[in-house]
Amino acid sequence: MTIDTGKAKTVTEAINTRVTARAFLDKPVSVDMLEKIFETARRAPSGGNLQPWNVHVLTGEPLNNFRNEVVGKLMKGETEGDTFPPYPSPLWEPLRSWRYKLGEDMYKLLEIPKEDKPARLRQVGKNFLFFGAPVGILITGDKRLEVPQFYDIGIYLQTIMLLAREQGLHTAPQGAWRAFPDTIKKHLGHPDEQQILVGMSLGYADADAPVNDLVADRAELSELVKFYT
């Protein structure tokens, strides 16, 4: 399936056409559009109305300076230690298989075999270029937040992702950014009480990039949803 780059007209359409885009066009997103998205996203709900997100939207030079520094570190093999592990370890079934299948489906599309570890690593490394997107979003939050506030951050992310679809834009939510807390702090200058929670690429998806043809599987409705009638 080819990625839908049209503007979603309904919430259902926004949900059905949202995918994680992993290749973006070198085409700027207007300030007007960005303001519209983030202004509307203020309405995202949060438990107790805590609004526990601190949102940093990078474009232009600040974005380029930041990602160049991160990529420079990656090239030198420098790491900083994730703020959180990405998944429980070990991961159990069927979650483990779902995660594995996602990776295999993506590398199949890209024609990168399992043995070609450097090529697979290069693909992972594209996370740290925000997949070429003209807008990089980093969300920091207070280190004292509890688990329920992380639900709120997730809801906020999805709100942005759906509003982006309404503008004909695509997104990639990225936990990968938790791997560079020090460089993020250096560039954002957020208070010591905060830490990086998640990032997101935003822009116009490259419809010609094979990686954007990926449609991640989902469990059948009956596997995860039970109706009590």
Ligand SMILES: Cc1cc2nc3c(=O)[nH]c(=O)nc-3n(C[C@H](O)[C@H](O)[C@H](O)COP(=O)(O)O)c2cc1C
């Ligand atoms: C909180 C969160 C963090 C994610 N982090 C990454 C990431 O670091 N890199 C990446 O390529 N995809 C990341 N993803 C995308 C997921 O792999 C993707 O949402 C999932 O496979 C379903 O595919 P879809 O978004 O295309 O429907 C993340 C998604 C979420 C919700």
